[in-house]
Amino acid sequence: MKYKNKGFSKQLRHDLACGALRQWKRVIPFVVMYAVFCYFFALSCSNEKWMGNVSGQPVMADYIVYLLRGMRAYDPFSKQPFKPPISWLVMQLFVAFYTGSYAYDDMGSLGQQYLLRSVKKTHWFLGKCFCCLADVMICYLSVWAVCLVFSAVEGRVALQPTEDIGRFVSGMTVTLRNSSEFVFYLGFMPLLTSWVLSMTQMLLSLYLRPAPAMAFVLVYEVASAYVTSYGLIGNYSMILRNEKFAFGGLNTGICVGVELVLAACILLLGCFLQKRFDYLEK
Amino acid sequence: MKAFFRLEMRRMVSSMRFWLIIFAGCVLTIWQYFLTSFAARNNIYFTQSSPFVTLQPNTWYENWIGGELHTMQGYVYFMLIPVWSVLSYSLTLFEDRSTGYTSQMFTRGKKKDYYTAKYLATFLCGGICSVFPLVVNLYLSMCTLPSILPDSSTGTQMVNGGDMWFRLFYTHPNLYELAHLVLIFVFSGLIAVFGMTVGLLVYNRFLIAVIPLLLYMFLHAIGMTFEGAARFSPFEFLPPAVRAGHTTFGATALVTSILFFVTTVVYVFLASKDEVI
Numbered sequence: 251m252k253y254k255n256k257g258f259s260k261q262l263r264h265d266l267a268c269g270a271l272r273q274w275k276r277v278i279p280f281v282v283m284y285a286v287f288c289y290f291f292a293l294s295c296s297n298e299k300w301m302g303n304v305s306g307q308p309v310m311a312d313y314i315v316y317l318l319r320g321m322r323a324y325d326p327f328s329k330q331p332f333k334p335p336i337s338w339l340v341m342q343l344f345v346a347f348y349t350g351s352y353a354y355d356d357m358g359s360l361g362q363q364y365l366l367r368s369v370k371k372t373h374w375f376l377g378k379c380f381c382c383l384a385d386v387m388i389c390y391l392s393v394w395a396v397c398l399v400f401s402a403v404e405g406r407v408a409l410q411p412t413e414d415i416g417r418f419v420s421g422m423t424v425t426l427r428n429s430s431e432f433v434f435y436l437g438f439m440p441l442l443t444s445w446v447l448s449m450t451q452m453l454l455s456l457y458l459r460p461a462p463a464m465a466f467v468l469v470y471e472v473a474s475a476y477v478t479s480y481g482l483i484g485n486y487s488m489i490l491r492n493e494k495f496a497f498g499g500l501n502t503g504i505c506v507g508v509e510l511v512l513a514a515c516i517l518l519l520g521c522f523l524q525k526r527f528d529y530l531e532k
Numbered sequence: 533m534k535a536f537f538r539l540e541m542r543r544m545v546s547s548m549r550f551w552l553i554i555f556a557g558c559v560l561t562i563w564q565y566f567l568t569s570f571a572a573r574n575n576i577y578f579t580q581s582s583p584f585v586t587l588q589p590n591t592w593y594e595n596w597i598g599g600e601l602h603t604m605q606g607y608v609y610f611m612l613i614p615v616w617s618v619l620s621y622s623l624t625l626f627e628d629r630s631t632g633y634t635s636q637m638f639t640r641g642k643k644k645d646y647y648t649a650k651y652l653a654t655f656l657c658g659g660i661c662s663v664f665p666l667v668v669n670l671y672l673s674m675c676t677l678p679s680i681l682p683d684s685s686t687g688t689q690m691v692n693g694g695d696m697w698f699r700l701f702y703t704h705p706n707l708y709e710l711a712h713l714v715l716i717f718v719f720s721g722l723i724a725v726f727g728m729t730v731g732l733l734v735y736n737r738f739l740i741a742v743i744p745l746l747l748y749m750f751l752h753a754i755g756m757t758f759e760g761a762a763r764f765s766p767f768e769f770l771p772p773a774v775r776a777g778h779t780t781f782g783a784t785a786l787v788t789s790i791l792f793f794v795t796t797v798v799y800v801f802l803a804s805k806d807e808v809i
Contacts, residue, residue: 283750286754286757290758329602332602332604333775336753336757337753340749340750343746347746350738351738354738461738464738469612472608476607
């Protein structure tokens with residue numbers, strides 16, 4: 251028993267090192283992209299300030315609200331062009347890209363050797379799920395870091411969004427009482443959603459191959475932007491679809507509940523499928 | 533060269549991946565057809581039978597997948613153009629090199645001929661996989677809705693004055709749609725070749741499949757962020773309907789030419805350096 255636990259921790263360390271940390275180069279293009287978004291946001295704030303609509307420069311929270319706010323519910327019958335918010339979409343692309351093909355590649359290489367010799371299949375899959383969590387955290391932390399750098403240049407690092415910047419630049423009324431609410435709605439909720447989707451992608455990649463799995467998750471995200479529904483969990487990562495920020499939005503409690511149930515289902519399904527998977531034949 | 537090309541085309545047609553991608557694309561475009569053109573067919577009777585209404589009936593120009601911007605299927609289809617193009621055939625060169633198939637080919641013919649045939653086959657395959665589902669949608673829409681000359685006063689057209697080839701759209705709309713299909717074919721073919729060229733540089737299937745999509749989406753992101761930059765985004769200039777800002781022929785030609793020259797030059801260079809024997 252002691253040996254097996256040690257095996258899992260070793261497996262986990264290997265996954266975190268190879269699946270998350272050693273892929274740091276994949277962050278670079280996205281960090282550049284988010285720097286472009288932040289630069290544009292700072293420019294927009296300067297323009298609004300010059301026009302007298304905004305009193306000061308944006309703080310870190312304003313950057314994050316601008317980048318991850320998502321979009322309001324879309325009405326297809328309005329016949330207005332459907333334009334999902336690009337900074338939000340690129341974030342989903344970032345997570346999907348970072349999750350990538352590690353689990354699939356590992357299953358055919360070193361992971362297979364682990365499985366054949368010592369580690370339980372369940373442990374192997376759990377390791378990959380933790381790896382997805384690490385991937386998602388790296389993606390979000392790197393975007394937050396870009397925002398931190400931009401706000402630090404202005405000397406305004408704070409987790410309390412500015413109301414007038416929210417109204418005139420981000421196009422929403424920011425009604426967050428304190429920074430812990432901010433961390434919950436803009437830190438925890440998108441992260442949890444991305445983790446569930448990342449695990450889904452990882453599980454799909456084992457059977458469909460990584461690129462189609464990534465395309466599937468992206469399509470799912472676009473569908474989430476198109477339809478406001480509890481069934482499409484991409485909605486949960488957009489604060490503009492939350493009832494706290496938009497009339498008729500989604501309830502946070504239900505969202506968290508659905509995500510936890512989904513995460514549990516993916517874990518169970520993954521473990522079940524892995525047990526039935528014939529590695530040597532594949 | 534002809535023998536290699538014939539062989540590559542045969543491989544392409546007999547590949548399950550090629551047909552699966554065409555099938556997936558057709559599912560999306562036919563789904564879009566049922567949501568727009570098929571649903572709009574009753575409007576013809578309404579506009580013609582009611583004595584109080586003098587509306588122009590819906591035309592297929594504004595309801596087929598390339599002519600409208602309000603369905604998710606249309607958005608997804610054009611967003612995934614690099615995926616359709618690259619997954620269909622671009623990965624085969626990487627696979628051939630991994631399995632040693634290329635060295636077998638080099639013993640039977642010239643390396644230059646093999647790479648030229650591969651380039652042409654990948655280009656054609658990328659173009660076909662992107663355009664064929666669109667043609668299916670176009671055909672179905674044309675069967676359902678009339679081809680009345682578009683009228684800008686209806687306010688339902690997604691091509692505005694100043695957009696690329698807008699005069700053609702309001703005078704010869706069929707030619708306009710055909711020109712866009714040709715543009716999509718060429719661009720998708722080039723993206724497929726770009727993916728194949730990436731395969732000569734990196735040793736990861738996933739990266740080969742995804743890098744063209746990333747480039748495409750980054751161009752789109754920059755286009756959506758800065759005013760006036762949308763014209764350089766393929767996501768904007770490929771669909772006949774214009775989503776954001778104005779598209780121009782100059783910007784379209786520039787982006788396509790850059791893609792063509794960079795891809796071809798790098799491909800030729802890397803292929804000439806490839807020594808497997």
